């Protein structure tokens with residue numbers, strides 16, 4: 267029975283949710299161990315952590331909203347800019363393939379998602395997105411690097427879309443930007459219709475703490491702040507983020523491993539003759555053909571990867587998280603043995 271969240275895949279290597287396979291900074295664990303009774307018995311206060319995040323991202327603290335995972339930020343943006351203004355005929359634009367919460371948040375606020383298929387080899391469909399903008403378009407979800415393809419949207423294309431949709435909210439989801447690519451953040455002062463989403467779940471390894479961040483000019487961000495619950499980040503998560511921000515070595519060290527792991531995965535795909543797409547994120551999309559039995563066989567070898575076949579734009583594909591080198595090597599070994607067994 268599925269009770270809440272994602273089913274537990276069981277024992278083994280978790281390479282199915284793009285988590286940080288190296289854990290988190292030891293400073294985070296130390297900060298959590300130092301949590302005292304007062305942190306537990308009082309409602310959390312956020313001004314310090316918001317300032318620390320604003321310094322880290324080099325923006326004004328008033329441009330920062332911490333959310334319970336970026337998932338919450340996405341939903342609250344839809345609540346603020348679609349549900350609360352009673353935009354009954356509202357549309358969102360969702361380029362495919364897409365992270366599920368975009369169509370889900372759209373449906374949750376009673377809007378219609380206009381799905382835009384990708385170009386060849388998942389080239390971002392900039393012209394088609396611009397062509398899909400109508401007076402009903404309330405929100406455009408852009409994900410760079412894209413989950414699950416790992417493809418980036420060029421900054422110039424993000425600017426063109428944001429300029430073409432002055433009456434919409436352009437939500438640029440940069441959940442994986444620390445692993446490759448350039449953030450839109452430096453452009454944000456020129457675009458008062460853009461919100462940028464970031465998360466501490468991936469590069470910082472805090473997925474279990476549930477902290478995301480939405481950054482934008484007050485015109486866009488204040489309505490989101492108004493609908494977000496006042497104590498949405500718990501005190502332990504707050505302490506974890508504060509500690510993570512002080513460890514400036516953790517992230518570059520991990521990102522370097524991810525880069526190397528991606529290269530190892532590419533090389534393995536070449537050896538196996540499997541099509542794959544070069545990725546700017548901490549995962550690689552690989553076309554294996556009949557994906558369900560491959561995913562099952564890898565799970566039997568205690569390596570859990572994501573089956574992407576439910577989505578027609580990624581039919582026959584699996585998505586493999588690239589993290590610590592040894593984990594990637596174990597995934598490659600499992601993939602090689604599964605593919606070899608299938609050829610017999």
Ligand SMILES: Cc1ncc(COP(=O)(O)O)c(C=O)c1O
Pocket residue numbers: 283284334335336337338365409413439441464465466467473476477478
């Ligand atoms: C594209 C994208 N955006 C947002 C998120 C959500 O991150 P969080 O853990 O902060 O809710 C994910 C998580 O998988 C993601 O892939």
